[in-house]
Amino acid sequence: MKKTGQLVLVLALALAGTASPAPAEFNPFGYTLRLVGHAHIDLAWLWRWEETLRDVVAQTFRGTLDIMDKVKGLTFAQSQVCLYEAVERDDPRMFDRIKAKVREGTWIPVGGMWSESDLNLTDGESLVRQLLYGQRYLREKLGAQARVGWCPDSFGHNAQLPQILKKSMVDYYVLERCVPDKTPAFWWEAPDSSRVLAYAPPGWYNLNLRDGVERVVAQVAEDYPLIKEFMILYGEGDHGGGPRRTDVEAYRKSVKSNSWPRMAFADPNVFFDRISRSGIEFPVVKRELNFTFPACYTTQARMKKLNRRAESLLLAAERFSGLAKFAGFRDYYPERDLDEAWKVVLRHQFHDILDGSSIGPVYEDAAESFRKVMERGRRALDFSLETITNVIDTRGPGRPVVVFNSLFWERTGEVEAELDVPRESSDAGLRLVDPEGRDVPCQVLKLEPRGGAARMRVLFVAEKVPSFGYKVYRLDEARGKPSEAPGLSVSETSLENEFFRVVLNPEGGGMRSILDKRSGREVLSAEGNVLEAIADEPENMSAWELGLKDRVGRVGQGGALLDVVEKGPVRVTVRVTGSFRGSRFVQDISLYLGLPRIDCRLRFDWQERNIMIKAAFPAAARNSQAYFEIPFGAVSRPTDGAEVPALRWIDLTDESGEFGLILLNDCKHGFDVKDNVLRLSVIHGPTYPDPEADRGPQELLYSLYPHAGSWREAGTVRRGYELNTPLEARPAMIHSGSWPASASFITAEPEGVVVSAFKKEYGYFYHGFILRFYEAFGKTAEVKIDFPWPVRAEEANLIDYTERALPLQDGKVTFILKPHEIKAIKIYRILPSGD
Structure with a gap:
């Protein structure tokens, strides 16, 4: 969204629009403008995704490539990796032209995220996946991973973003909204002390060079006189087509006249490298960069609900699919299904879509897309839980119901389970017991005849289900009167x-x-x-x-x-x-x-x-x-x-x-x-x-x-x-198995440490598994992780690259988490010789 850019620029950022008068005393001598072509593309806003691909991307990328062929040295920065993937699929020739410009150093992939996401309403894992899928794609397909984060239009920036960026191999950050007053460049520091150098380009992210930039620079120079060179983003976004003919004419006129401020085409990576090493003591900002557009926290409620549901489901599906593979219960991990589902979710986390500021048909499309996401996620989760259920010893009286906990702490919670029972069944003689044989109160919610049988839905509270584990309950209609529980x-x-x-x-x-x-x-x-x-x-x-x-x-x-x-x-x-x-x-x-x-x-x-x-x-x-x-x-x-x-x-x-x-x-x-x-x-x-x-x-x-x-x-x-994240209940057949009636596969302590992900590492040909942690209480924590198998471990960054080996103590993986730190480890199961 760009329509309100200049208004927000003046009121929120204290930077001048092109209509602002230059201070009379301003002398442009010595100032240099580093020009970076850019086209801000809203993935869906007042139009649908299909139109973005058919018209906006095709027109913008082709027009930009053509003008780059004609104007020597013209540079162009493009974010949002989902657009690159779409071009690779739909127009391989154009994609080859882009690759050539990337090799030449004039087309610069920036951002490193799958989309220019909302940064407040998404789970932390979603932000990591934005960079995981984005950065890995850029490296694999274009050989040019992003070093500059790029969310100029996002509606606010959460406090942990500098850490997420830094640990995803991103050193710098371009933004426009919610910038501290009179601070166009600053070190932005996360609660764990991770830093990125943040910069708000003067004149917004789509400046028209024809309208003159001196007034814009003059205002920023007055507010922050230490900087003598500024990166300027010019070009028309969305249906505008990128760098304009008038921009090129303004550049050529400036070069020909040899006037100040000087203009030069630039690579944003080089610009940031220069100012970060300039010796200027930029201010340090240690807080979230919010707030703007507060209605967006609520608008289009169904979209926000779909996003939350999908995040929770995909994380659970990853955990149990990863467990089934890691433990050797099966050889298959549904990597392609999960990757494709995540990419759809990440695209719909684009700020105008998730924040609710798009037209109605965008949300009709989203509902259909998320229906398919949920199908993929549910299929992966069901298949993995069935696989794990098959290795559990479920022998004993009654019908076994296995309750699974995808979170990494012991928990007590409500469970609803469906199972087939004889048609004449009722709650009159229903009895539920836990693995120790203790009665567990249960409540029949629904009983539906189905042919010669019936489908029963029961509700109960499962107590102390083990960390990332399961517990087997048994439903028995023949063992006495219904369970009674005083207290309600x-x-x-x-x-x-x-x-x-x-x-x-x-x-x-x-x-x-x-x-x-x-x-x-x-x-x-x-x-x-x-x-x-x-x-x-x-x-x-x-x-x-x-x-x-x-x-x-x-x-x-x-x-x-x-x-x-x-x-x-x-x-x-x-x-x-x-x-x-x-x-x-x-x-x-x-x-x-x-x-x-x-x-x-x-x-x-x-x-x-x-x-x-x-x-x-x-x-x-x-x-x-x-x-x-x-x-x-x-x-x-x-x-x-x-x-x-x-x-x-x-x-x-x-x-x-x-x-x-x-x-x-x-x-x-x-x-x-x-x-x-x-x-x-x-x-x-x-x-x-x-x-x-x-x-x-x-x-x-x-x-x-x-x-x-x-x-x-x-x-x-x-x-x-x-x-x-509901407990998952699965009816089971009665059979022997190598795992007992209650078990934990992975435990992590202490309480202030949250395990946010367990998944296979990125890439079909890689075999490690990622555990991601964050410290939630603001205290240093010694983390201990216990596995039922021998493992070796490495520390990784947030996009799954190994950084160093981790020692084990008494068979446990042990490391220190600083206050508010996010950390990933990569584990490999050590198999007995001959396996």
Whole structure:
């Protein structure tokens, strides 16, 4: 998106547009402009991906190659590796011309990412995959890996990005939005102290040289006089075709007149190398570079949900597919399926697509693309779990159900399992036992006759499922009465388990009270789970900008219907039905036996425009700062009511440090915290560029997790992953096997260390497996990883290249993680001789 470039440039970056007058005292003598041709290409925005390939890329690349043939030395920088792959596939002759220019040194691949991604709403693993697939493709196909990161149009930049770039062999970074005031060049430092030299080119990323650049340079020179040479990006993006004829004419005129500032074609790599070694002490910025376009955290909710679902599924599929291969349970790893699925996800993480600022047909295309992604991911996951199930000893009475945990810590969570049973089955004699023979309460959710049999769906809470492992449960209809479990109770206006008593308002359905029975403390300071309706009237660009004004009502303000819809031994649920104007909302509020979490599953039919719905929770906790999950970490932000992005959770811990409240979600990204009130942005109704954005059925899950102590002590990071990464249940045949009824394949400690990935290393002909970690608590950690097989290990960078060997201690892989550090290790299984 480039339409608002000049406006944002003036207001947010304090850099001058071409209309800004030059300071009268400015003397251009001694200044040099390093000219880099560029075409910013929106993969899909006010047009679809098909048009981008057919018209935009073909026109831009061909026109640029033609002008490069005519103008000696003209350089061109192009990002977004998915475009290179498309050209290689669709137009091999053009691709050969590009390769020749790359060898010549005039066409410079930059960015190293599969797309110019959103950088706040994607999982950290997605950002790593952007660079993994991008950098490896560039090296393999063009022999020219990117050293300059390139996201000039992305809507903000998370705090861990410098580390991700640096550990992906990227030293520099080009951006335009959210640049610190009067700081066009600076060292940007991640929390682990990794740095990249960041630079905001004067005049935005599509300057027209014909309009004159002296005023632009003069303004930046006034703000930051240490720099005497500037890299300028010129050329028209999208349907404009790259460097213009008028740009070339302006360059030739400048060279012929020998006037100042001097102009010279340049390679961005060389420019950065020069200024980084110039001796200038650039300022150091140690924070996230946000915020802009806050509506984009919420717009096009279905797109954001598809992305979250796909990320979680592909990561789980990789882990178990990798395990099946690494452990020798099978020889096959579905590399091509997973690679192609990831590439589709990464392309749709392009900022205008994921952020919701594209036209409606873009999201119709995305829905179909993600349907295929989910098919690939589910196929890979199912095949791997079936393979692993076949090596487990499932002998014993009853029907075995294997529960798999794809996360790298022992966890307790709800499980739904489907299995075929005799047609006459019911819950009257149903009994579920764990591997030790202990009764486990279970609840029949559905029983459907199917011919001579029936399909039963059961719900239970699986306790202490081993880290990256499994546990076998047995369902037996012939061994006694149904399991009973005291501790759950429900009425139309209250729910209770061993942890909480929740009281609902019979008028509107909000939560009047949440009593934490463990501490005796009230969680809320006023009625919570109120679905507030707020007038949202931005002056323009409603997909991007919020114009929140007064509250104009709430869901259920005319009355709500409360019904008990589940009253089982595992889960109790009250359904709250209400409306706001023409939109109907149905919310299921649930408590589970054994889980200290309050679930709110919301389904609604959205029909409003220029309204935002926020779920509000006035907490008993108070603090001037709250914590928000970001890719590979968390940041503290003031509780000033600003709309900000987050991933799976936000937390408000009381300033005493004794208690707090976590708000978890399965697909949302927009939040605000004002004093003690946490609010989740549920939906809004923009009118441009898609007047029908988000209209129709929607569904989401958010959960409350009251806790003692700090967010670290509460295991907040783990709770966020658990809500988004379900335990997987698989019915099994009864058979012998080499693995017991419960086992962990890989364990990692301590608690503040998160394993974000386990996968085969990149490349069909390479045989290592990657484990990626990040330190989440801001503390130095000694990491110990235990395997049930002998292994050897190497440290790798984030794009899977080996850096050094790692020693083993007592058969365990051990290393140090610095605070907030991201690290990958590559492991190889050592097979017994003769295998």
